[in-house]
Amino acid sequence: MKKRFKTYYFDSLESTNDTAKELVNKTDREFVISTYNQIKGKGKGDRVWHTAAGSGLAISFLVKNPNLKIISAYTSIAAIAVTKLLQGYGIESRIKWPNDILISGKKICGILCESSILSGAPSHVVVGIGLNVNQNPTDFPEEIKDISTSMSIVLNKQIDLKEVEQSLVEIFTEVLENFETDPNYYYDELLQKSIIIGKRCRVLENGLCSTVLIHSVEIDNSLIIVDDKGMRRIYSADILEII
Incomplete structure (x- = not known):
């Protein structure tokens, strides 16, 4: 083959x-x-x-x-x-x-x-x-x-x-x-295999740092988070710290 x-x-x-x-x-x-x-x-x-x-x-x-x-x-x-x-x-x-x-x-x-x-x-x-x-x-x-x-x-x-x-x-x-x-x-x-699901993390998104709850990682490598804006999907950010 x-x-x-x-x-x-x-x-x-x-x-x-x-x-x-x-x-x-x-x-x-x-x-x-x-x-x-x-x-x-x-x-x-x-x-x-x-x-x-x-x-x-x-x-x-x-x-x-x-x-x-x-x-x-x-x-x-x-x-x-x-x-x-x-x-x-x-x-x-x-x-x-x-x-x-x-x-x-x-x-x-x-x-x-x-x-x-x-x-x-x-x-x-x-x-x-x-x-x-x-x-x-x-x-x-x-x-x-x-x-x-x-x-x-x-x-x-x-x-x-x-x-x-x-x-x-x-x-x-x-x-x-x-x-x-x-x-x-x-x-x-x-x-x-994900190390962040269900964890509270400090993330850097669009130059702003905030604390969010990681709800899930999707197969397309997007992230479902919960913060003061509710539940939402993000595609690009840095996980600075797992709290």
């Missing part, structure tokens, strides 16, 4: 997401870009994703002709795939909306999805995943070393990066195809 994603590995890249966007018009295939040495990784907003050379996995999936109605769901798809990957290594993780994977409160993975809309329809979406695999505590910059972890730190051993990469491609493909068949396929799992 023909594999869904063609794979491209690079010894070093500035950004797997940027490289994916550069290659999108050069092939009709959906593809994966990966490296173990990402120099200028991007996080949400203007944040930087740090990858120590040869220690972490940076990978981007290029999905063509995504469904516009579920375009914002690809972050949820990636999050479910990563939690399944980690579970295969005996690591239990939780999802912190909108795009982080945590282990015991420390970040092990970040997700960045970027889409392109042409004539009102999405031509493609790039799903970028940065996963800490073999980093030691000293590999993280000072400002994040106390809130970051890796598979190696959790398991107290070195992990085969190529094995992690291949497993993630297989799991992401399975999760994506199940989702395309039934968008609610993983909804219960998404709720169970």
Whole structure:
């Protein structure tokens, strides 16, 4: 059977997401870009994703002709795939909306999805995943070393990066195809893995900070909150603190 994603590995890249966007018009295939040495990784907003050379996995999936109605769901798809990957290594993780994977409160993975809309329809979406695999505590910059972890730190051993990469491609493909068949396929799992549902949180929304109750996370990666305005849906905000 023909594999869904063609794979491209690079010894070093500035950004797997940027490289994916550069290659999108050069092939009709959906593809994966990966490296173990990402120099200028991007996080949400203007944040930087740090990858120590040869220690972490940076990978981007290029999905063509995504469904516009579920375009914002690809972050949820990636999050479910990563939690399944980690579970295969005996690591239990939780999802912190909108795009982080945590282990015991420390970040092990970040997700960045970027889409392109042409004539009102999405031509493609790039799903970028940065996963800490073999980093030691000293590999993280000072400002994040106390809130970051890796598979190696959790398991107290070195992990085969190529094995992690291949497993993630297989799991992401399975999760994506199940989702395309039934968008609610993983909804219960998404709720169970969420670390914020039912919690009061300080959130930063449109430059304003407030305290809200998290009612639920939807499969399209929107958030249902309750605040002094009542119950409402939001698509973009930062969770500053779980109270």
